[in-house]
Amino acid sequence: MQYSPPFGQADLTNCERELIHLAGSVQPHGLLMVLSEPALEVVQASANTAAMMGLAVDDLLGRALASLGGTAHERLRRLIASQDLSEPVPLQCTLGSGHSPGCFEGSAHRHPGGGLIVELEPSPPADRLSHDQLLRKVSAAVQRFSAAASIGALTDAVAQCVHDLTGYDRVMVYKFDQDGHGKIVAEVRDPRLESLLGHHYPASDIPQRARELYLRNRVRVLVDVHYEPVPLVPRLLPTTGQELDMSLCHLRSMSPLHLQYLKNMGVTATLVVSLVREGRLWGLIAAHHYSPRHLRHAVRAACDLLAEVISTRIAAIETYAHAQVAILVRRLEQRLVEATSIEGDWRLALLRNPRMLLQPLEATGAALFHEGEVLTSGEVPSTPELRALMQWIDEQNHEPPFACSSVGQQNPALESLTPTASGVLAVKLSTTRPDYLMWFRKEQLLTVTWAGDPHKPVIGDSPLDLSPRRSFAAWSELVRGTALPWTSSEIALARAIGVALVDIIVQVHAVRLLIAEHQLVQVRATVQASREPVAIAGVDGRLLFASDAFSQLVAGSLPPATLDDLAACFTEPAQLRQALEALRTAHQPWRGEMALRRAGLPDLPLGVRAEIVPGRDGTLLGFIVMLADLSDTQRAAAARRQLELSLQPVERDADEVIRAILTNASLAAMDIADGPGGPSVAPLLNEVEASTQRATALYGRMRLFDED
Structure with a gap:
């Protein structure tokens, strides 16, 4: 079992496991109280209550909130009655008796172990931005984000709007790659500051525990990096005897390692807002200021709201990009189907035009491994090298498609492929054979600009010299033996092309069952193992063959022997019979949506696709019927x-x-x-x-x- 160091006792060898949510202290610009329920008595508090509210912490412990004066008790009771408090909810109140009780703003939420955590900060004086002005800025920002048609346009708008809203010296948008490394993709800064746009930051700069907290606590503010932490009194929560879980606390002290990191950068105050996509950390909005800076709660709430809107827009933009991928794939599929009917072989049509296959993925070469043959297009390694590459990829335990930007680094035995195939993107076309379509990219020397040398996390031998990375001067690294990484859109396109080719392969093999009886055994095995529900019928409508997927789909009915029997499996058989009759007479393909009867189960919505199979002399050989489950579409x-x-x-x-x-x-x-x-x-x-x-x-x- 790995040792997790207590807060503040981690070094760079174990900072990934530091218990940062058990900080046991707060930043001094606010106070924290833990109240028991239902009495609302103070059982734990930060040690700065005397400075904040004129009552020493020892005198505060054990007292009921109602006895402290002001509106805090009444406002908190209202929140308890109207909110579940599973996450922080805004709280404005006064504390203290007399003519001038202290005015505070903050939040309250329920602790997992019981009790309420109340965080309060002195209400700031009126600033340059009124409440109405704030709402107008939020409205304008939402409208601007909605108009962004690309991720680049969106992140530029985010950086500008957050800068205008918060006034920090520098506002950046980070985007994380699949390895957790961050890149600054947008920036708005004071003209006196050097630009960090395009700089990379290694994944180790943000430990995994911190990333998890970014998902739970979406907005974090550091007022002054040079603050002295204020401890909680008592250290352990009396109701549980354990450290207080401060995961959702806005005032929670930050790790000394992180504070040193910021000091090394010369940063004094920060604002970090999480950008979450499908439950994962897509990126961050990071704002830096070079003097102490406090951000009132209304502006923090506005940043939280904008982050939700931004995440929604990211989802829409990336999904729309996938829709464009689908259009490209449909065009490719149409060309291959046409070539198959004319020439009898889709493979030649796929590889004949390098631009059609290579340009959408910005590849320099491609290879098709199909039924033991290797066909190529563009610049590729030798055939023996390609077969060795295919065997290595086939042995990898990976989620399809397989994507790699440095084959030689992952498998030194294949280093000779680097000049023509340093990067490879492969989709598998069969569940029974090592059939693949692969795209290649040449080696490309890359200059990556890091914010400091990523290979030197520690300077000096003394523990007092421990620092995340002392120098943040731009450090460029020349990367050899690698190609440009495959983007998520390119991987999605490759996956979609692979799915389309699998569909085409099934259709081609289905045709072969009709025109090449001597190949029946081999082709039947291919169609049988496919995931496509497909059936083949002769000119007379008699079903000659059905894939396992097709048979399983109609298993609730009697096995159909003819197309007429198949129509009886649906809730409206007349509709399908009429379409099939038109198919026989007019020789036009038909597509429609129908409901399949299932014994003891709800009807299953299906897409029905019927294609004619003409012979080379123009005579009709038969029909292909394919089914598709429409449950997810509905x-x-x-x-x-x-x-x-x-x-x-x-x-x-x-x-x-x-x-x-x-x-x-x-x-x-x-x-x-x-x-x-x-x-x-x-x-x-x-x-x-x-x-x-x-x-x-x-x-x-x-x-x-x-x-x-």
């Missing part, structure tokens, strides 16, 4: 209707901000629903609904600051 449609219904009640009484949020949600829903479909669409629409509801709730909480 769930996506239902999710969209649910989203539309959930937005209607809010829209009637919406003000400008709410209308902007709803417009953003509607645009996101349209982009997602116009995507390629499949099982991922319904969860994405549900995520848009949940995100919109949370953004609306956050806006409602913002309005609480305007109650007084």
